[in-house]
Amino acid sequence: MNEKVTIDFETLNSDLVDVFNNVMWIEEAALKQSYFSDITLKDMHTIDAISMYSEKSASQVAKIIHLTPSAMTTAIDKLVEKGYIERRRSNTDRRVVRLGLTHKGRVVYRAHQGFHRDLTHNLLRDMQPTEIEVVQRAIHNLVRYLANVIKH
Amino acid sequence: MNEKVTIDFETLNSDLVDVFNNVMWIEEAALKQSYFSDITLKDMHTIDAISMYSEKSASQVAKIIHLTPSAMTTAIDKLVEKGYIERRRSNTDRRVVRLGLTHKGRVVYRAHQGFHRDLTHNLLRDMQPTEIEVVQRAIHNLVRYLANVIKH
DNA sequence: ATGGTTTATTTCGATAGTCAAACTAAATAT
DNA sequence: ATATTTAGTTTGACTATCGAAATAAACCAT
Numbered sequence: 470m471n472e473k474v475t476i477d478f479e480t481l482n483s484d485l486v487d488v489f490n491n492v493m494w495i496e497e498a499a500l501k502q503s504y505f506s507d508i509t510l511k512d513m514h515t516i517d518a519i520s521m522y523s524e525k526s527a528s529q530v531a532k533i534i535h536l537t538p539s540a541m542t543t544a545i546d547k548l549v550e551k552g553y554i555e556r557r558r559s560n561t562d563r564r565v566v567r568l569g570l571t572h573k574g575r576v577v578y579r580a581h582q583g584f585h586r587d588l589t590h591n592l593l594r595d596m597q598p599t600e601i602e603v604v605q606r607a608i609h610n611l612v613r614y615l616a617n618v619i620k621h
Numbered sequence: 622m623n624e625k626v627t628i629d630f631e632t633l634n635s636d637l638v639d640v641f642n643n644v645m646w647i648e649e650a651a652l653k654q655s656y657f658s659d660i661t662l663k664d665m666h667t668i669d670a671i672s673m674y675s676e677k678s679a680s681q682v683a684k685i686i687h688l689t690p691s692a693m694t695t696a697i698d699k700l701v702e703k704g705y706i707e708r709r710r711s712n713t714d715r716r717v718v719r720l721g722l723t724h725k726g727r728v729v730y731r732a733h734q735g736f737h738r739d740l741t742h743n744l745l746r747d748m749q750p751t752e753i754e755v756v757q758r759a760i761h762n763l764v765r766y767l768a769n770v771i772k773h
Numbered sequence: 774a775t776g777g778t779t780t781a782t783t784t785c786g787a788t789a790g791t792c793a794a795a796c797t798a799a800a801t802a803t
Numbered sequence: 804a805t806a807t808t809t810a811g812t813t814t815g816a817c818t819a820t821c822g823a824a825a826t827a828a829a830c831c832a833t
Contacts, residue, residue, distance in 0.1 A: 477757070482741040484760045490666065491767050492641055494687050499770070511790085514642065528810060535646050540791055542812055547789095564799045564810040589634040591766035592759050603752045604759045605629070607744050608636045614743035615643050618651070663819085680781060692820050694783055699818095716781045716828045 492588075499584065505577050507551055515544055516553055516578055519568045526559075527566040553577065648736065657729050659703055667696055668705055668730055671720045678711070679718040705729065
């Protein structure tokens with residue numbers, strides 16, 4: 470005898486809306502309560518885009534987080550002043566600014582990664598290996614769909 | 622013989638991060654290209670919080686979208702001026718402002734719901750009923766986890 | 774009923790984030 | 804050499820947000 474399977478699109482939809490509407494805010498609030506209360510979630514995303522070992526240029530980072538170059542400049546100024554990131558002029562092309570995380574920057578970066586890992590762990594709570602595979606497939610569907618939306 | 626099931630936590634995690642980082646921005650960009658280019662995503666969330674049949678007060682809406690009362694007032698001003706929402710003073714308590722969507726407001730509200738429905742449909746692309754049930758469970762895990770984080 | 778307190782919203786002043794346009798400096802092409 | 808392109812910065816205007824003070828209505832205890 471089969472278990473009854475309830476498919477409730479509306480519930481799932483509203484759960485999903487709920488997650489999207491709340492994640493950002495929770496992330497922001499968590500940050501404010503933490504040891505790193507001097508940066509906003511947007512700052513965090515800048516740090517995240519620079520990431521650990523990359524040495525990306527200012528304009529590359531700007532593109533990733535969808536900021537204009539001018540806004541990027543002031544965002545960098547602020548994070549440099551607070552000691553999270555470093556500006557290094559490239560040796561090979563002295564127009565470009567290479568960005569790197571300071572020690573402090575690497576610490577928040579890892580903390581933030583921890584937050585996301587918690588999210589993933591909780592998404593998978595009480596799931597069997599085969600079920601985990603299903604969830605992975607679903608999320609990856611979403612990634613591809615969004616990637617598709619981006620290129621018109 | 623079993624299919625090999627690959628469990629790759631890191632891939633799922635980075636997919637999830639990808640989704641969170643991009644959804645908001647895509648939503649914002651979609652709005653800007655649409656017929657309703659005169660409102661931002663935050664405005665959209667205000668409209669969403671007011672929603673169809675509720676008649677919520679200004680402070681209730683402020684709480685939902687995590688805005689201070691003063692910021693709420695100016696947000697409402699703007700949306701009233703643009704013709705998306707209406708201010709109605711309550712009859713039973715003349716201090717409270719009841720908010721409602723205008724016709725135009727209801728139109729964007731439905732369009733926005735459509736966006737979220739597309740997201741949900743794409744999350745579930747090519748899923749069997751039993752698999753859909755798994756995805757529902759996973760997302761609901763996340764909702765509960767986030768709800769839990771909110772209350773400390 | 775009246776005075777004091779609480780509640781809901783608004784107004785005001787200050788601050789921060791954003792963009793577009795103009796600008797500087799460096800690299801590349803003609 | 805000179806012009807063009809590219810990377811980043813500066814500037815000025817605009818918008819969103821907050822906190823504090825103001826307003827106004829409702830509630831409550833006498």
